[in-house]
Amino acid sequence: MKRIGLVGARGHVGRELIRLLAGREDMGLAFASSRAMAGAPATALAPEAPEGLTIEALGPEGVAGKDVDAVVLALPNGEAAPYVAAIEAARPGAVIVDLSADYRFDDAWAYGLPELQGRERLRGATRIANPGCYATAGQFCVAPVRDRLAGPAHLFGVSGYSGAGTSPSRRNDPVALADNLMPYGLTGHLHEREMSRHLGGEVRFSPHVAAFFRGLIVTAQLEFADPLDEATLRNAYVRGFADEPLIEIVEDRVPEITDGANQNGAAVGGFALGEDGRRAVMVCALDNLLKGAAVQAIQNLALALELDEFDGLV
Numbered sequence: 025m026k027r028i029g030l031v032g033a034r035g036h037v038g039r040e041l042i043r044l045l046a047g048r049e050d051m052g053l054a055f056a057s058s059r060a061m062a063g064a065p066a067t068a069l070a071p072e073a074p075e076g077l078t079i080e081a082l083g084p085e086g087v088a089g090k091d092v093d094a095v096v097l098a099l100p101n102g103e104a105a106p107y108v109a110a111i112e113a114a115r116p117g118a119v120i121v122d123l124s125a126d127y128r129f130d131d132a133w134a135y136g137l138p139e140l141q142g143r144e145r146l147r148g149a150t151r152i153a154n155p156g157c158y159a160t161a162g163q164f165c166v167a168p169v170r171d172r173l174a175g176p177a178h179l180f181g182v183s184g185y186s187g188a189g190t191s192p193s194r195r196n197d198p199v200a201l202a203d204n205l206m207p208y209g210l211t212g213h214l215h216e217r218e219m220s221r222h223l224g225g226e227v228r229f230s231p232h233v234a235a236f237f238r239g240l241i242v243t244a245q246l247e248f249a250d251p252l253d254e255a256t257l258r259n260a261y262v263r264g265f266a267d268e269p270l271i272e273i274v275e276d277r278v279p280e281i282t283d284g285a286n287q288n289g290a291a292v293g294g295f296a297l298g299e300d301g302r303r304a305v306m307v308c309a310l311d312n313l314l315k316g317a318a319v320q321a322i323q324n325l326a327l328a329l330e331l332d333e334f335d336g337l338v
């Protein structure tokens with residue numbers, strides 16, 4: 025049984041990770057760190073947590089002192105570096121999976137989107153940057169046809185408000201969101217840069233947050249250099265994601281939020297082609313807390329520790 029430590033356990037993603045780890049026999053939660061919940065049983069965060077495990081408030085040195093195989097950092101952006109430095113000094117061989125955006129642009133870290141980046145770099149890796157939630161859905165919409173694009177892909181995204189984390193803000197305030205849809209990050213959202221970098225082509229992204237708690241959808245406008253027929257468009261996705269158990273290709277209708285929310289995997293569909301075959305619209309729905317975060321982290325932990333990637337997930 026590989027021993028996994030979790031920092032940021034009180035967050036929405038931390039709770040999902042505790043639940044998913046409880047579903048595996050080859051990895052288990054060895055410690056859970058939260059400053060606000062220190063001293064409480066881990067079952068207060070998620071009923072599936074190991075009985076008898078008490079939440080601790082661990083700083084970087086405290087985390088680095090723990091005898092674990094891997095540490096998952098589920099902290100807000102900008103907080104990971106001291107933890108990484110302390111773990112690197114004390115146990116350089118330990119696996120670190122960071123859920124924030126802090127290392128997604130760092131070539132020394134493997135970018136952990138197994139379905140698209142390939143698994144070779146993730147197997148046995150010790151530093152893995154988990155992708156962003158919209159960035160995961162956006163890349164699933166664009167990657168199978170990226171080489172055919174005539175220009176930037178234009179992506180429209182709507183997320184549930186759990187995407188904005190637990191620190192109070194307008195973007196996770198149910199009162200401000202009631203009967204509302206909030207555009208934000210109108211230019212330069214971090215996931216715009218993340219997608220552009222990892223797709224190797226420019227993306228324009230318009231994020232929105234809505235009044236539902238979890239799940240997100242990305243609708244992608246794609247323009248092609250040469251016309252495509254519908255069979256070619258469908259085949260690009262069907263073949264591109266063949267043998268990927270966490271990606272469902274939806275061929276008979278357009279995916280909606282409910283196709284992704286509370287699901288471990290992503291639903292990809294749309295397949296709407298303009299009359300001249302030069303433009304298509306694709307859609308991806310997934311759960312921002314699951315395939316957009318915690319499920320992806322479990323896949324990455326399993327690959328890094330050379331375990332079954334999909335155990336407990338499919």
Ligand SMILES: NC(=O)C1=CN([C@@H]2O[C@H](COP(=O)(O)OP(=O)(O)OC[C@H]3O[C@@H](n4cnc5c(N)ncnc54)[C@H](OP(=O)(O)O)[C@@H]3O)[C@@H](O)[C@H]2O)C=CC1
Nearest residue numbers: 032034035036037058059060098099123124187189190312
């Ligand atoms: N929410 C989502 O949909 C997604 C989130 N992510 C990423 O996953 C990570 C976790 O997300 P989420 O669960 O929403 O995060 P939260 O904003 O809920 O933060 C997680 C926890 O981190 C702890 N924390 C906050 N600041 C610090 C600090 N300075 N030092 C130590 N601990 C701190 C807090 O617990 P306490 O105060 O008790 O210590 C908090 O509950 C983030 O990097 C996020 O960007 C990625 C994809 C999707």
Ligand SMILES: CC(=O)N[C@@H](CCC(=O)OP(=O)(O)O)C(=O)O
Nearest residue numbers: 124125156157183187188195233
């Ligand atoms: C609604 C909302 O605010 N969503 C977040 C998505 C958070 C996320 O996926 O991630 P990273 O911070 O890990 O990139 C946002 O747009 O920043």
